[in-house]
Amino acid sequence: MxxxxxxxxxxxxxxxxxxxxxxxxxxxxxxxxxxxxxxxxxxxALVDAPVDSKIAERDEIRLGLPSKGRMAADTLDLLKDCQLSVKQVNPRQYVAQIPQLSNLEVWFQRPKDIVRKLLSGDLDLGIVGLDTVSEYGQGNEDLIIVHDALDYGDxxxxxxxxxxxxxxxxxxxxxxxxxxxxxxxxxxxxxxxxxxxxxxxxxxxxxxxxxxxxxxxxxxxxxxxxxxxxxxxxxxxxxxxxxxxxxxxxxxxxxxxQAVLVASRKALIQRKGALDTTHEILERFEAHLRALGQFTVTANMRGGSAEEVAERVLTQPSLAGLQGPTVCPVFCKRDGKVTADYYAIVICVPKKALYKSVQQLRAIGGSGVLISPLTYIFDEETPRWRELLSKLGI
Ligand SMILES: Nc1ncnc2c1ncn2[C@@H]1O[C@H](COP(=O)(O)OP(=O)(O)OP(=O)(O)O)[C@@H](O)[C@H]1O
Ligand SMILES: O=P(O)(O)OC[C@H]1O[C@H](OP(=O)(O)OP(=O)(O)O)[C@H](O)[C@@H]1O
Ligand SMILES: [Mg+2]
The missing domain is CATH 3.40.190.10 (Periplasmic binding protein-like II)
Structure with missing residues (x-):
């Protein structure tokens, strides 16, 4: 107040x-x-408790989602795309579950109330616009932005x-x-x-x-x-x-x-399971959002060996993929003998660079180029998770 x-x-x-x-x-x-x-x-006046004060006891972790307005539908879509479907019995019921996250309770709230309730300790995590966090959070250091670019609500x-x-x-x-x-x-x-x-x-x-x-x-x-x-x-x-x-x-x-995932520092540090649940949500968001910008490209290429094909692919700047090309022999039977004259290469390319990549593939002898959407890219560790741990001093 x-x-x-x-x-x-x-x-x-x-x-x-x-x-x-x-x-x-x-x-x-x-x-x-x-x-x-x-x-x-x-x-x-808004900083009603020091950041290291004790949080209220409860077993479940609470995630606040916009109950209405232009963020509401896009937020549910993002979660669904990350295989985290929110099960709401009817639209006027303000509590819901995500079956994949058994210790989590979803609470639908107005965006500004999500920020207020994170500060009061009534929510642990929330998804709102950065504008709302900045306006109603007012620089309170208990609020931590876990993911700063959810790619909607721009x-x-x-x-x-x-x-x-x-x-x-x-x-x-x-x-x-x-x-x-x-x-x-x-x-x-x-x-x-x-x-x-x-x-x-x-x-x-x-x-x-x-x-x-x-x-x-x-x-x-x-x-x-x-x-x-x-x-x-x-x-x-x-x-x-x-x-x-x-x-x-x-x-x-x-x-x-744009939309962000925001958390209460106190909750992440003190509430049992909150950090693990945040890690899982963050990993799913990162995997989905990274994949959104990329295509999988498969092409066939004639060559003497996998190494020789890889060398050729790596001469092209747009064909490096995430960690380099996957090159596999394509076997066929010729004169009764199984041989591999062709190699299939698989790479991820940024959507923006798609046509340039296709041109570069053709220039080095690629044929039968197949493009498919990517659903998730799970990296060994997400950079935002490292950042979060360092913000928490862990
Ligand atoms: N053109 C836009 N105008 C307003 N908000 C936008 C716009 N584009 C994206 N947003 C995002 O949508 C969020 C929610 O806006 P919305 O108007 O739906 O809710 P609200 O303003 O919190 O609710 P209410 O207007 O009922 O108080 C904003 O905080 C902002 O992050
Ligand atoms: O740049 P634009 O795409 O035109 O969007 C901007 C407008 O959208 C929002 O209003 P909103 O629709 O939420 O109505 P409101 O004025 O009742 O808040 C915002 O307050 C601006 O008025
Ligand atoms: Mg409005």
């Missing part, structure tokens, strides 16, 4: 603004649009201003900051749902006279309604900005975001 919350409750019927003198920021909040209001000064938190009026020739954050219009009496008015990241970004970039207001959605309307000069919101396709006559500016991206 924010330290400021009792104060907000007292003033709940009025619109008001609060200044944080050492930051030169104001946050204006109206009762109707109030979500939460915090500056970096009030952050300690968007950026970006500052946008009108294309018209006094902003017509403003195209960068520096130009915006240098506009003579912003003073103590008349600060730049920014509408945002990101009341932690917004002020932090402005402070870090030296924008002195800024005031924030907040609303739950449709922020892009605020400048045209005369409520704000700029907005700070998530952008993915850019359509909403364009349709509302707004533009992004150079240096105005606060954060690049």
């Amino acid at each position: 924010s330290l400021l919350q009792p104060f907000f409750q007292q003033c709940a019927s009025a619109a008001f603004s609060i200044s944080f003198p050492s930051h030169s920021f104001y946050v204006s909040v109206s009762k109707r649009t109030f979500i939460s209001c915090c500056s970096s000064q009030s952050q300690t 968007c950026r938190l970006s500052l946008a201003i009108p294309k018209y009026g006094i902003f017509e020739n403003i195209n960068s954050l520096r130009e915006l900051a240098e506009m003579p219009q912003w003073t103590v009496e008349k600060p730049l008015r920014v509408a945002t749902g990101f009341t932690y990241l917004g002020p932090k970004f402005m402070k870090e970039h030296g924008l002195k006279h800024v005031i924030f207001s907040t609303a739950d959605g449709a922020l892009e309307a605020a400048p045209a309604m005369g409520i704000a000069d700029a907005i700070l919101d998530l952008v993915s396709s850019g359509t909403t900005l364009r349709e509302n006559n707004l533009k992004e500016i150079e240096g105005g991206v606060v954060l690049e975001s």
Whole structure:
């Protein structure tokens, strides 16, 4: 709970603004649009327990998944692709199981509540956007990003201003900051749902006279309604900005975001089985996501020996595969004798380099090139697992 919350409750019927003198920021909040209001000064309010304090006892490990919104379906799809199907009896039931992970309980929650519940110890693991972790986690060191690139939910938190009026020739954050219009009496008015990241970004970039207001959605309307000069919101396709006559500016991206797997450090260290379960989920995610970018390529090649074929393949930069080509003899019977004039080579190639690889294979005598999708690539050890252990000091 924010330290400021009792104060907000007292003033709940009025619109008001609060200044944080050492930051030169104001946050204006109206009762109707109030979500939460915090500056970096009030952050300690969220850190309600030290990282090494004891966690609540329970047997199962809890994973929080988005209950609704644009992350929900993609998250279930990712888990399914990793052979971790979530068994939910009906969509309004908020608890579910993943049969492959017997000690794990899935809890469906709003993304921001997943982060809050990781901090309060009510969840151990969660999948949400990095923007949500950064906004509601507020740099709390109990939160650890286990996988930072789950490959969906891509968007950026970006500052946008009108294309018209006094902003017509403003195209960068520096130009915006240098506009003579912003003073103590008349600060730049920014509408945002990101009341932690917004002020932090402005402070870090030296924008002195800024005031924030907040609303739950449709922020892009605020400048045209005369409520704000700029907005700070998530952008993915850019359509909403364009349709509302707004533009992004150079240096105005606060954060690049996509879905991440996040954990409570305390839970990983203290809860029995939490680290093993995280390892298994991480391995499955890594294996699937690595495979997504690759094809298996099989081709036949005439040659005197496996080594000679391998030499030829390795002269081509796009044909090295993961650890080098697999070369196997293709046996056929000629004049009653079993011989191997051909060799089959099997390699993985990045999807982006597919056509170049096919050309290189042909150039060294490859024929009958077969391309198949790859489902998983399990490496000896995932680099992110090493990283996690080192973040945990293990
Ligand atoms: N264009 C986008 N706009 C908003 N979020 C996006 C976009 N693209 C990807 N995302 C990701 O989806 C996440 C969830 O967004 P969504 O609007 O579904 O939920 P929410 O904002 O938490 O819920 P609500 O709006 O009901 O409070 C965001 O935090 C972000 O990580
Ligand atoms: O760049 P785009 O692809 O146009 O997406 C950006 C828009 O999507 C989100 O709104 P959302 O759809 O969640 O509606 P909301 O305003 O009610 O939150 C976000 O807040 C932007 O308004
Ligand atoms: Mg939304």
